[in-house]
Amino acid sequence: MSTSPRHYLRPLDKKQGRIxxxxxxxxxxxxxxxxxxxxxxxxxTWPAGWQxxxxxxxxxxxxxxxxxGGRLVMSTxxxxxxxxxxxxxxxxxxxxHGTVNDLAMMGAKPLYLTITCILEEGLPxxxxxxxxxxxxxxxxxxxVAVVAGDTKVVERGKGDGMYVSTSGVGWQRQGVSLSGGQAxxxxxxxxxxxIGEHGLAVLSQRQGLQFDSPxxxxxxxxxxxVERLLDTQAVVRVLRDPTRGGLAxxxxxxxxxxxxxxxxxxxxxxxxxxxxxxxxxxxLDPLYIANEGKLLLICDPDDADKLLTVxxxxxxxxxxERIGEVTExxxxxxxxxxxxxxxxxxxxLTGEPLPRIC
Numbered sequence: 001m002s003t004s005p006r007h008y009l010r011p012l013d014k015k016q017g018r019i020x021x022x023x024x025x026x027x028x029x030x031x032x033x034x035x036x037x038x039x040x041x042x043x044x045t046w047p048a049g050w051q052x053x054x055x056x057x058x059x060x061x062x063x064x065x066x067x068x069g070g071r072l073v074m075s076t077x078x079x080x081x082x083x084x085x086x087x088x089x090x091x092x093x094x095x096x097h098g099t100v101n102d103l104a105m106m107g108a109k110p111l112y113l114t115i116t117c118i119l120e121e122g123l124p125x126x127x128x129x130x131x132x133x134x135x136x137x138x139x140x141x142x143x144v145a146v147v148a149g150d151t152k153v154v155e156r157g158k159g160d161g162m163y164v165s166t167s168g169v170g171w172q173r174q175g176v177s178l179s180g181g182q183a184x185x186x187x188x189x190x191x192x193x194x195i196g197e198h199g200l201a202v203l204s205q206r207q208g209l210q211f212d213s214p215x216x217x218x219x220x221x222x223x224x225x226v227e228r229l230l231d232t233q234a235v236v237r238v239l240r241d242p243t244r245g246g247l248a249x250x251x252x253x254x255x256x257x258x259x260x261x262x263x264x265x266x267x268x269x270x271x272x273x274x275x276x277x278x279x280x281x282x283x284l285d286p287l288y289i290a291n292e293g294k295l296l297l298i299c300d301p302d303d304a305d306k307l308l309t310v311x312x313x314x315x316x317x318x319x320x321e322r323i324g325e326v327t328e329x330x331x332x333x334x335x336x337x338x339x340x341x342x343x344x345x346x347x348x349l350t351g352e353p354l355p356r357i358c
Contacts, residue, residue: 009029009032018121018124019121019123021121021153024119024151030151034151037125037129041136042132044136045144050147058114060112065109071171071172072171074170075167075168075170076165077102078163080163081202082202083202085205086201088197090134091162092132092134094219094292096139097220097221099166099168100142101223102168103169104222104295106178107177110143110223111145112168114149114166114167114168116166117162118159119159120156121156123159123161144168181258182298183237183254183257183298184237184260185260186301188298188299188303188324189251189264189297190298190311190323191295191320193294193316193317194218194270194294195289196291197216197275197291198291199357200284201215201216202354203282204278211278212274213272218293218294222241222316229310229311232303235299236299239297241294241295242290242295245288246289246291248288249349250296251346252348260327261328261329262325262334263324264335265324267339268323269321269323275289289353290354293316308321324336
């Protein structure tokens with residue numbers, strides 16, 4: 001094939017084509033991949049009037065929110081889930097929701113995202129297109145614009161299909177201050193819904209497991225729920241999405257940062273029968289399994305009932321529960337009263353019971 005500047009490559013074969021090393025070389029094939037796959041998908045997320053100039057960075061418009069005070073918040077994340085597709089989502093949707101939720105846990109309204117895709121040689125082009133469109137759909141639903149990105153290709157056998165890294169910028173309204181170091185003794189601990197669904201959904205797809213009741217990932221954007229909670233003007237001190245390491249590890253992180261202890265009630269922690277049964281069968285503990293659409297909230301106890309009502313009125317938190325309280329404890333232990341009346345120590349996650357889940 002001629003490499004003359006006047007000779008353009010044939011359109012990509014979006015059904016049978018595969019990624020090869022030329023797609024990551026920075027030449028015409030790279031530009032073709034961006035022009036035919038990424039740009040058409042992500043241009044749907046751009047603000048009105050915004051144009052891609054093909055430069056090394058994106059010049060963003062002024063933020064209307066800035067007129068009312070507030071601060072910028074930035075977060076970044078990487079996603080290496082295997083398999084790429086699982087019940088309830090895929091790596092693309094997971095990448096968007098992961099960064100949207102990290103911004104939301106800081107009380108920020110997500111605005112802009114950048115995306116980097118590391119593609120493995122031999123990846124079917126149809127799978128890449130499916131993932132990219134999934135990312136674009138998730139970004140549109142979340143109201144965020146994908147304004148910049150990058151693509152690299154690695155040799156066959158070195159990329160497990162594809163990896164996705166996302167960075168995001170959001171706007172934190174004036175007066176909002178959320179941090180894992182702000183929990184106080186006496187505070188209430190709220191959980192937005194059943195735990196363990198994402199990790200079990202990925203595992204079932206990876207291992208070809210079938211359960212009596214299908215387990216679907218809870219992957220979802222949480223920023224709208226957070227906005228409603230902050231609109232109540234209640235005293236919210238900590239928000240956290242319990243992803244890797246699960247609920248137990250997230251609570252240990254907060255306890256260590258705030259120099260407090262925590263006491264939970266096992267009977268109040270929502271776990272679906274399907275997840276509970278699968279964990280018993282596989283010897284896993286749902287308290288340590290990743291979630292991608294749940295949040296922990298620590299607040300002033302006087303505001304707990306009001307916040308719980310708001311949570312239960314949102315479709316992503318209909319089964320929210322008050323699961324415990326923050327205590328004064330020099331050891332910063334996280335403890336749980338079991339259904340049998342005894343106490344169980346919940347330590348940090350040790351090892352990796354479910355690798356490659358996000």
